[in-house]
Amino acid sequence: MTYDERLQNVSILGAAGKMGSGILLLTVVEMMDLSLKPENKGKPFALNAIDVSQEALAGLKDYLGTQMLKIAEKKVVWLRKAYADRQDLIENSEIIDQYIRDTLSIVRRVTRVEAAYDSRLVFEAVNENRDLKIKLFKQIDQNNSSKPWFFTNTSSVPIHLLDEGAQLGGRILGFHFYNPPAVQKLVELIVTDNTIPEAKAFAEQYARNLKKVVVPSRDFAGFIGNGHFMRDALYGIHEAERLSKEMPFHEALYMVNRITQDYLVRPMGIFQLIDYVGIDVTQFIMKVMNPFLPDEDLHSHLLDKMMEMGVRGGQFADGSQKNGFLKYEKGKPAGIFDPDRKEYVMLAEFSSKCDEKLGPVPSSAINWKTAVKLRNKEEKLAAFFNELKKSDALGAKLAVNYGRKSNEIGQKLVTSNVAFSKEDVNTVLLTGFFHAYGPINDFFE
Amino acid sequence: MQKLRRKVYMAAGYNTVALGTGRSEFNPKKPRPGIEHYIREAGQGTLRQIGGARNVDEGTIGNFMAARFNKQGHLAGFIPMIDEGLQYKPCTRTEGACASGALALMAGMQSVLAETADVVLTVGVEVQNAVKAIYGADILAGAGWFQKRKNGHAYFFPGQFSDRAGAYYAKYGTERARKGMGRWFRNAIENARLCPTAQEYENKVEDLEAFYHKMRLNGATFVDNLNVLDCSKVTDGASAIAILSEEGLKRVGIPRSQAVEVVGWAQAERNITNDPPDLTELTTIKKTSAQALESAGITINDLATIELHDCFSIAGVLSVEALGFAKPGEGADFIATGQTARNGKIPINTTGGLIGWGHPTGGTGVHQAVTIWEQLTGNAGAAQIEIPKDRPYGMTINMGGDDVTVVAIVYKRGG
Structure with a gap:
């Protein structure tokens, strides 16, 4: 079966979710563009958007419509060539409209998994629930005569367990997009010893066509991305808990969040990142990964406590940030949660006091936004981190220790054979987390 | 052209800001002023300098495609909106693509020559960022x-x-051509930085030619042979100017020293259904500019400055050749050596032209006239160039489509 034939009938499980909808968008565009190739004219292409929520599926239409318009407008030069034989389509606006109509007509929104019985490729983006994934794969595979391939977007469950559980005979691999899939360039590609080579070759071609950066990861729970993030987050939580013995918890949390953003030159602080991913998702991924880590305890009572209080973070349907450890006003942090009082304390009330405790920020400090654009960013970062190392201020010490811990986590991913190389670890953090520098570096030695 | 029956002057020019990307007040996500705002601002800007609407006999307005950009046709009806005093006066809208503005000037000039008007208010407008x-x-x-x-x-x-551009590269060499086009871009931006209404007024790029070639x-x-820096801007803007007879000048109280005299012009049309006869020549511009200079009784050597239609940098190169400043294939060299810069042999587009000042399509012809009026009367502010005593002439060339509608006008310092 050729690449194009494989993509003639595809199903996406969990298509209306945050990850599923992005995968749906990228895939339907790829399918549409294949259908416009002269040799594919007239061939049917179908993409089943499968989700349990009828309501969420209804919302997909608007999402796809808006996104498709942006995509079509950007490639109108090519679209004019692709629709050259359509004499009735003359202006850009007519061609763009037709392209969007044609693309949307590929998508079939359904709540029944039976729709996947004719698919040759199944993307899975449902909850991080191993049993659910296995059940779905098994059901589809047993009822599908074309021996479909399964690409799972899991960020934590080992792929070989899914393969064995659903008895797929190696017709599965991990194709882990980063959030949001339509924007994030990174994909972690995970094959098992059993994965059939044709599926891997197809996945690489598909990633290339989607202009994604592929980082291979070994099949170990959490892979590279969560392998770093979960441990990094847990360290941040422990640091905040340690500091909170000497100050109110919200102050400790503010300080750790601030040093991870401003001192470590990251796009957001660690607690803001947990909120972005979702406290519930973070807790869940740790839970999935923990049984595979006999030498460590990847678990946080603080996350459990937050969940018990119903503080979950994550995003609203419109993409705006929900409150979590931090309170957000117009998308920007405005307060910090105090778990004892069960309420948010506004930054204006206490942040300057905390900043004073953290001490002066070295004059060579640069912010993340500036750093990522700098040509000589290594040099500028080294100058800043060197000053941090020389400083006795509390903030500087916390930051240097944090940088060292992040480095240690990154190194461990290589020594424990999760990552193939330190470059792969750094690429994941640079591309998938938008860091200005990779965690494996010499800055904090 | 037959000898003119009476003298025709222009005075009291006014430009709105050329709004679009590059201006700090431009935000594509926020609501912006509509076409009415631009017509009113430009029209009132001129009326203030000519003693108000009561002195105006007639109005003309040039616009290309408001019917599609703004879903608005019937633009002559907006002239009385400028001022209550214009109510029930004769008004005309002209359309000739990007030469619509110059056609509005022509309509006004013809009324003055026909002695049916002594003072005509002429506006050119386009609002494209809609x-x-x-x-x-x-x-x-x-x-x-x-x-x-x-x-x-x-x-x-x-x-x-x-x-x-591709045909020009093939015939005369890509590198040589792009050297001239890069200099054209630099001149446009450097001149625009001297004009507060220009779209590129706030452009801060240090090495413009390096930026261009990068x-x-x-x-x-x-497109294959041009980058976006070779192109004019997408602009919202309007310009207005008064067209007057000698009697008209007296009526509005403007001395001849503050006016320019129209001493020659030409207008020509090429069959739009034909391809251009030669891709490396702007044939209609060549014919029209020669005819305009002849009607004025001068040569290119008498011109102190020119506003020409650089919708694309290659059009600038080809226009320089069409005018006769350089032989075919040598226009790019002429520009590259700085001879069209503001301190060069013939300063062209001294407030940035279509690439630097902006290109509100239907308004551009009027904007060109306003710029020449400013330069010849000493009203160009920081963008002012020296007008040599022995060369008191300026010229505008406004082009619609691909060398289809062309209007060339020659102006002389009035005083």
């Missing part, structure tokens, strides 16, 4: 023959002039 550039390209393609739209480029007019040509996302 749609995204990719849809604006559809609208602007109306300046070509619609039968050719299907096989044209997504960015239709950049595509047309990319073909011209941007590679990419036919996959744009």
Whole structure:
């Protein structure tokens, strides 16, 4: 079966979710563009958007419509060539409209998994629930005569367990997009010893066509991305808990969040990142990964406590940030949660006091936004981190220790054979987390 | 052209800001002033200098495609909106694609010559940022023959002039041509920085030519032979000027020293359904500019400054050749050696032209006249160039479509 034939009938499980909808968008565009190739004219292409929520599926239409318009407008030069034989389509606006109509007509929104019985490729983006994934794969595979391939977007469950559980005979691999899939360039590609080579070759071609950066990861729970993030987050939580013995918890949390953003030159602080991913998702991924880590305890009572209080973070349907450890006003942090009082304390009330405790920020400090654009960013970062190392201020010490811990986590991913190389670890953090520098570096030695 | 029956002057020019990308007040996501605002601001700007609407006999307005950009036709009806005193006066709208503005000037001049008016208020306007550039390209393609739209480029007019640039590169060498075009871009931006209403007024790029040459040509996302810096702007803006007889000047109380005299012009039309006879020549511009100079009884050596229609940098190069400042193939060298810069042999587009000041399509012809009026009367502010005593002439060349409608006007310092 050729690449194009494989993509003639595809199903996406969990298509209306945050990850599923992005995968749906990228895939339907790829399918549409294949259908416009002269040799594919007239061939049917179908993409089943499968989700349990009828309501969420209804919302997909608007999402796809808006996104498709942006995509079509950007490639109108090519679209004019692709629709050259359509004499009735003359202006850009007519061609763009037709392209969007044609693309949307590929998508079939359904709540029944039976729709996947004719698919040759199944993307899975449902909850991080191993049993659910296995059940779905098994059901589809047993009822599908074309021996479909399964690409799972899991960020934590080992792929070989899914393969064995659903008895797929190696017709599965991990194709882990980063959030949001339509924007994030990174994909972690995970094959098992059993994965059939044709599926891997197809996945690489598909990633290339989607202009994604592929980082291979070994099949170990959490892979590279969560392998770093979960441990990094847990360290941040422990640091905040340690500091909170000497100050109110919200102050400790503010300080750790601030040093991870401003001192470590990251796009957001660690607690803001947990909120972005979702406290519930973070807790869940740790839970999935923990049984595979006999030498460590990847678990946080603080996350459990937050969940018990119903503080979950994550995003609203419109993409705006929900409150979590931090309170957000117009998308920007405005307060910090105090778990004892069960309420948010506004930054204006206490942040300057905390900043004073953290001490002066070295004059060579640069912010993340500036750093990522700098040509000589290594040099500028080294100058800043060197000053941090020389400083006795509390903030500087916390930051240097944090940088060292992040480095240690990154190194461990290589020594424990999760990552193939330190470059792969750094690429994941640079591309998938938008860091200005990779965690494996010499800055904090 | 027959000898003029009476003298025709222009005075009291006014330009609104050329709004679009590059101006700090421009935000595509926020509501912006509509076409009414621009017509009113420009019209009132001129009326203030001529003693108000009571002195005006007639109005003309040039506009290309408000019917599509703004879903608004019938623009003559907006002239009385400028001032209550214009109510029930004769008004005309002209359309000749990007030469619509010069056609409005022509209509006004003809009324003065016909002795049916002594004072005409002429406005040129276009508000293009109402749609995204990719849809604006559809609208602007109306300046070509619609039968050719299907096989044209997504960015239709950049595509047309990319073909011209490609032919020029093939004939005379790419590097040589782009050297001249890069200098053209630099001159445009440097001049625009001297004019507060210009779209590129706030441009801060240090080495403009290096910036230009760093941007590679990419036919996959744009056109084959031009980059976006070779192109004029997508602009919202309007300009206005008064066209007057000698009696008119007296009526509005403007001394001749504050006016320019129209001493010659030419207008020509090329069959829009034909392809240009030679891609490396702007034939209609060549004919029209020669005719205009002849009617004024002068040569290019008498001109102190020119406003010409650089919708694309290649059009600038070809116009310099069409005017006769350089032989075919040598226009790019002429520009590259600084001879069209503000301190060069012939300063061209002294407030930035279409690439630097901006290109509100239907308004450009009037904007060109305003700039020449400013320069010849010493009203150009920081952008003022020296007008030599022995060369008191200026010229405008306004082009519609791909060398289809062309109007060339020659002006002389009035005093």
